[in-house]
Amino acid sequence: MLENKTIAAISTPLAAGGIGVIRVSGKDAFSISDKIFKGKKPISELSGGSLLYGKIYALSGEFIDEVVVSVFKSPKSYTGEDTVEFSCHGSPILLKKALRALLDAGASLAGKGEFTKRALLNGKLTLTEAEAVIDIINAESYLSASLAFSNRGGALFRRINGYISRLTDLAGEISAVIDFPDEDLTDIPKEEIISRLVSLNEEVSSLRSTFDKGEMIRRGIPITIAGRPNAGKSSVMNALSGTDKSIVTDIPGTTRDIIESHITIGDSVFIVSDTAGIRDTENAVEKIGVQKAKEAVDSAELVLLVLDGSVPPDKEELDLIKELKDKKTIAVINKSDCGIVSEYDKIKSEFSSYAIISAKTGEGIENLEKIITEASGIEGLDADKGIIANERQYDCITRAKLALEETATAAMSGASFDVLGLLVEEAISALTELTGEVASDKIIDNVFSRFCVGK
Numbered sequence: 001m002l003e004n005k006t007i008a009a010i011s012t013p014l015a016a017g018g019i020g021v022i023r024v025s026g027k028d029a030f031s032i033s034d035k036i037f038k039g040k041k042p043i044s045e046l047s048g049g050s051l052l053y054g055k056i057y058a059l060s061g062e063f064i065d066e067v068v069v070s071v072f073k074s075p076k077s078y079t080g081e082d083t084v085e086f087s088c089h090g091s092p093i094l095l096k097k098a099l100r101a102l103l104d105a106g107a108s109l110a111g112k113g114e115f116t117k118r119a120l121l122n123g124k125l126t127l128t129e130a131e132a133v134i135d136i137i138n139a140e141s142y143l144s145a146s147l148a149f150s151n152r153g154g155a156l157f158r159r160i161n162g163y164i165s166r167l168t169d170l171a172g173e174i175s176a177v178i179d180f181p182d183e184d185l186t187d188i189p190k191e192e193i194i195s196r197l198v199s200l201n202e203e204v205s206s207l208r209s210t211f212d213k214g215e216m217i218r219r220g221i222p223i224t225i226a227g228r229p230n231a232g233k234s235s236v237m238n239a240l241s242g243t244d245k246s247i248v249t250d251i252p253g254t255t256r257d258i259i260e261s262h263i264t265i266g267d268s269v270f271i272v273s274d275t276a277g278i279r280d281t282e283n284a285v286e287k288i289g290v291q292k293a294k295e296a297v298d299s300a301e302l303v304l305l306v307l308d309g310s311v312p313p314d315k316e317e318l319d320l321i322k323e324l325k326d327k328k329t330i331a332v333i334n335k336s337d338c339g340i341v342s343e344y345d346k347i348k349s350e351f352s353s354y355a356i357i358s359a360k361t362g363e364g365i366e367n368l369e370k371i372i373t374e375a376s377g378i379e380g381l382d383a384d385k386g387i388i389a390n391e392r393q394y395d396c397i398t399r400a401k402l403a404l405e406e407t408a409t410a411a412m413s414g415a416s417f418d419v420l421g422l423l424v425e426e427a428i429s430a431l432t433e434l435t436g437e438v439a440s441d442k443i444i445d446n447v448f449s450r451f452c453v454g455k
């Protein structure tokens with residue numbers, strides 16, 4: 001049995017660092033740790049929550065390292081079991097040797113995510129909370145991490161459980177009608193069933209739609225930089241990324257392929273695409289670049305339309321302005337160091353947001369970053385309410401949504417209460433799978449396969 005084994009693993013990355021932590025968890029965590037640890041007192045005599053300095057040795061007696069142990073007594077630990085954490089020197093060689101000593105002393109090597117899996121099995125966290133742990137570790141922006149933290153705190157679990165309890169009530173009322181068909185009192189009008197299903201479905205759908213937005217935030221929010229050749233698009237890209245990734249020249253038509261950079265602005269990661277200047281051209285290669293630029297504009301969450309503010313816009317630029325001003329576009333009026341011509345007074349007012357900058361001197365870039373953060377926003381995402389964070393959850397909630405819709409349709413077309421009851425059960429079962437209340441070992445194993453060893 002899994003619970004009988006005491007597991008150990010290195011929980012910090014195997015690279016030189018200030019400290020490296022080895023975790024031991026299980027019913028023999030203290031006695032196994034005592035076989036390699038020598039301090040003022042044995043670990044098994046320490047109270048939960050205490051720290052003790054000491055030395056660790058291989059079973060042969062060979063000295064390994066100086067450490068501080070942290071002691072957690074069941075159930076007050078991450079896993080819910082007795083746990084010891086050795087804070088060692090952050091040396092991969094010593095960490096491996098210390099782990100070896102613990103394994104020789106009777107511990108088993110922990111599998112991927114096994115500490116968190118035990119926490120799940122011991123009721124310290126739920127499945128969606130466990131999934132959030134891996135999302136917190138893998139988050140590439142503060143925004144993704146904070147979304148994951150809301151699920152870690154149980155926001156998604158509570159929300160889904162609320163749906164489950166409403167559906168369970170409904171199922172109860174339906175089965176009362178089935179079981180006591182003659183008692184008018186228990187009869188629930190089908191219209192009421194329908195209206196309850198419809199409003200629940202609206203809530204479920206809106207939660208379901210958080211998946212796409214969350215995915216975008218996790219992967220990076222796509223921004224396309226567009227504009228005429230030589231407006232300064234590549235310079236804006238470089239100013240935002242703080243690198244010289246895009247080639248900047250005074251030769252129009254330099255950038256042809258799309259150049260992508262992952263750039264952190266504020267709490268978010270953006271995937272910024274620098275594109276070919278949009279213009280009519282006879283050059284075959286540039287033509288393809290222009291086509292790609294137009295596609296990138298269409299697929300972007302946000303467009304930065306870079307305009308050379310030092311000269312009045314030409315016909316092609318006016319066309320671009322007309323095309324983009326009502327889309328999610330920030331007018332970036334560049335080359336402020338050369339003076340901005342008066343034509344842009346009117347143009348800037350046509351956009352919902354604009355920035356006057358000089359990509360050359362850096363003037364206005366900070367303000368542009370602020371505007372990008374505001375414009376990209378996370379509308380529709382109320383992090384406190386939890387989000388659908390991965391494919392597994394998305395699949396479950398989609399099945400629940402379909403079952404709800406099917407139930408409402410069946411009720412409208414006069415299906416029997418027996419049929420409605422079965423369909424409601426189907427929705428409940430998809431949601432209990434989502435929360436993990438009813439999830440197979442295979443599902444749980446799949447979740448933990450995404451973890452690293454030591455967590």
Ligand SMILES: Nc1nc2c(ncn2[C@@H]2O[C@H](COP(=O)(O)OP(=O)(O)O)[C@@H](O)[C@H]2O)c(=O)[nH]1
Pocket residue numbers: 227228229230231232233234235236247248249250251252253254255277334335336337338357358359360361
């Ligand atoms: N004076 C001035 N020149 C700039 C500014 N931004 C870009 N340039 C110049 O404009 C030319 C075209 O810049 P580039 O970034 O390659 O434009 P792109 O074709 O739109 O990518 C280059 O010579 C840049 O040095 C700016 O803010 N001020």
Ligand SMILES: [Mg+2]
Pocket residue numbers: 233234235246247248254255275277
């Ligand atoms: Mg360019």
